Amino acid sequence: MTSETTAPAAAGSWKIGGLALTRLGYGAMQLAGPKVWGPPRDRDAALAVLRTAVEAGITHLDTSDYYGPHVVNDLIREALHPYPEHLCIATKVGARRTPDRAWPAALSRDELVRAVHDNLRRLDVPALHLVNLRMTDTRAAADLAGPFAVLAELREQGLIRHLGVSNVGAEQVRAARDIAPVACVQNHYNVALRGDDDLVDRCAEQGIAYVPYYPLGGFRPLQVDALEDVARDLGVTARQVALAWLLRRSPNILLIPGTSSVAHLRENIAAASVELPDRALRVLDAVGTR
Incomplete structure (x- = not known):
């Protein structure tokens, strides 16, 4: 197995409405500047990553108008508009950015309505394919009901x-x-952070896609010896092993690894065809229980 670009269709797809989302998608957050603020270091490289993702067959892009803010959605529109009919652009609302680069909640009716319209305008679409309501410091059901009802309207x-x-x-x-x-x-879920194991399975039973953010560890990449050991045995990278494990974990898992590099994008795409033998799965499955 090499790190050559492989069509993400090798990992299959998951249908949301009439769209078939490739299980290996692309998260665009890292296209903004440091700390997801301001313009990219290399605008041409950022545009190339987006175009390469779509050319490789990816049909699931993840973004938000608060990335930058506004920067990433502007890049997506510049790189890809008019969009292919099969492309699903998922976005998020429920937070905003402040000058100190923080991410406070933005869950009032006015904030949510404005965020949806900002995404519509920046992406230049008549309707948003998929909008995720991002909660922040609470997991109380009552705190979600009001904001989610606004999005339902x-x-x-x-x-x-x-x-x-x-x-x-x-x-x-x-x-x-x-x-x-x-x-x-x-x-938040990956091979080393497994607190959502039950929720992954419950979502699968209910026909709900589960999309782990930070599948490779986020701003601090996963540092797991087992990943390195398995990768060495298979002749692939630790990043590819981490993504391949998630794809194997459950058929409802859709991945959105992010990168600002075409080379890393190609490496991530190739993970769709990494086959994990039973001995590797036993090692990786044990990571989250240590």
């Missing part, structure tokens, strides 16, 4: 096609489903 108005929730617990997922259909859950 916007969905009824035709501004949003599908809804998801992010950074949530099982009770919040249930509360959201009582209000409107939930297409996906986007939480």
Whole structure:
């Protein structure tokens, strides 16, 4: 197995509405400047990453208008508009950026309505394919119900096609489903951080996609000896092993690894065809229990 570009279709797809999302997608957060603020270091390179992702067959892009802020959505529009019919652009609302580069909650009705319209305008689309409501410091169901109901109203108005929730617990997922259909859950999860194991399985039973953010560890890459050991045995990279494990973990898991490098994008895409033998799976499955 090499790190040559391999079509993400090798990992299969997951349908949300009429769109088939490749299980290996692309998260665009890292296209902004340091700390997800301001313009990219290399604008041409950022545009190239987006175009390469779509040319490679990826049909699932993840973004938000608070990345930059505004920077990443502007890049997506410049690189890809008019968009291919099969492309799903998922975005997030529920937070905002402040001059000190913090990420405070933005969950009032006015903030959510404005965020949806900002995404519509920046991406230049008549309706958003998928909007995730990002919760921040609470996992109480009551705190999610009001904001999610606002997004459900916007969905009824035709501004949003599908809804998801992010950074949530099982009770919040249930509360959201009582209000409107939930297409996906986007939480922090990877081979070393396995607190959502039960939620992954529950979502699979309910036909809900599970989209782990920071699948490679976030701003601090995963440092797990088992990943290095398995990667060495298979002749691939530790990043590819981490992504391959997630794809194997459950068929409802959709990946959105981010990068600002075409080379790293190609490496991530190739993870879709990495096969993990049983001995490797035993080693990796044990990581989250140590």
